[in-house]
Amino acid sequence: MITILSPAKTLDFEYSRIYNTCTMPSLLDHSINLIKELKNKSKDELMKLMGISQSLANINYQRYQNWNKDFNLSNSYQAVFCFKGGVYVGLNIGDFNNQDIKYSQSHLRILSGLYGILKPLDLMQPYRLEMGTKLMTERGNNLYHFWGMEITNHINDLLRINNEDIVVNLASNEYFKSIIPNKIKGNIIDVKFLDTKNGILKVISFFAKKARGAMASFIMKNKVTSINELKDFDGLGYHFNHSLSANNRLFFTR
Numbered sequence: 001m002i003t004i005l006s007p008a009k010t011l012d013f014e015y016s017r018i019y020n021t022c023t024m025p026s027l028l029d030h031s032i033n034l035i036k037e038l039k040n041k042s043k044d045e046l047m048k049l050m051g052i053s054q055s056l057a058n059i060n061y062q063r064y065q066n067w068n069k070d071f072n073l074s075n076s077y078q079a080v081f082c083f084k085g086g087v088y089v090g091l092n093i094g095d096f097n098n099q100d101i102k103y104s105q106s107h108l109r110i111l112s113g114l115y116g117i118l119k120p121l122d123l124m125q126p127y128r129l130e131m132g133t134k135l136m137t138e139r140g141n142n143l144y145h146f147w148g149m150e151i152t153n154h155i156n157d158l159l160r161i162n163n164e165d166i167v168v169n170l171a172s173n174e175y176f177k178s179i180i181p182n183k184i185k186g187n188i189i190d191v192k193f194l195d196t197k198n199g200i201l202k203v204i205s206f207f208a209k210k211a212r213g214a215m216a217s218f219i220m221k222n223k224v225t226s227i228n229e230l231k232d233f234d235g236l237g238y239h240f241n242h243s244l245s246a247n248n249r250l251f252f253t254r
Contacts, residue, residue, distance in 0.1 A: 001166045006175040008085035027116035038064040063126045071123045080120035090213025104220045111175040132174045152180045170212040194253045
């Protein structure tokens with residue numbers, strides 16, 4: 001079972017827990033091509049391209065100017081510890097033991113606009129580049145065109161190496177669109193979290209993000225391998241809703 005998460009906009013490079021094992025992003029050669037494009041953008045162009053404030057444009061302009069293809073622990077950070085926000089509050093990576101981290105390296109992947117797809121302990125340099133960004137490159141006019149089949153191929157390779165056939169989608173729609181579902185050589189399980197508000201079940205983004213992280217944690221810590229085991233998730237008060245679920249779409253409600 002391979003679990004897919006989105007990254008987070010908020011990054012923190014002051015974490016104290018560093019594992020001795022570091023890995024390199026699998027699609028780094030493609031990231032280098034994106035960086036070449038981004039380094040040619042002015043601060044104002046970045047602000048318009050990414051829809052961000054002038055201060056954030058200034059920060060990210062400097063990040064891209066400083067970005068170096070020679071990754072080390074002085075200029076790069078293990079990805080899973082850097083991302084903050086609801087999903088990663090739910091994941092709670094600080095509570096993982098060494099075996100959990102090792103298992104995650106083989107079974108958890110984080111999608112990324114700049115890096116394509118990351119293993120938890122992959123080194124990355126500070127960046128901001130959402131997958132939905134309409135960055136023009138020689139491959140097309142957005143990042144979905146740029147990544148093409150690369151991310152999908154990576155997941156297929158991982159399924160083959162692990163001898164698995166299930167992909168659990170805990171990513172946002174923006175990021176999961178970078179994967180081509182009908183090319184995945186396995187079953188994609190979409191998971192949705194609904195909360196009751198004013199008597200109506202609905203997705204509340206703030207809670208759903210945390211729930212996606214909590215489910216990823218549940219999968220990694222319990223080494224979940226089947227859909228039936230996945231249905232046992234009851235974190236944060238959510239429970240599997242059999243009446244709403246069908247085929248490869250699982251609903252959890254509270």
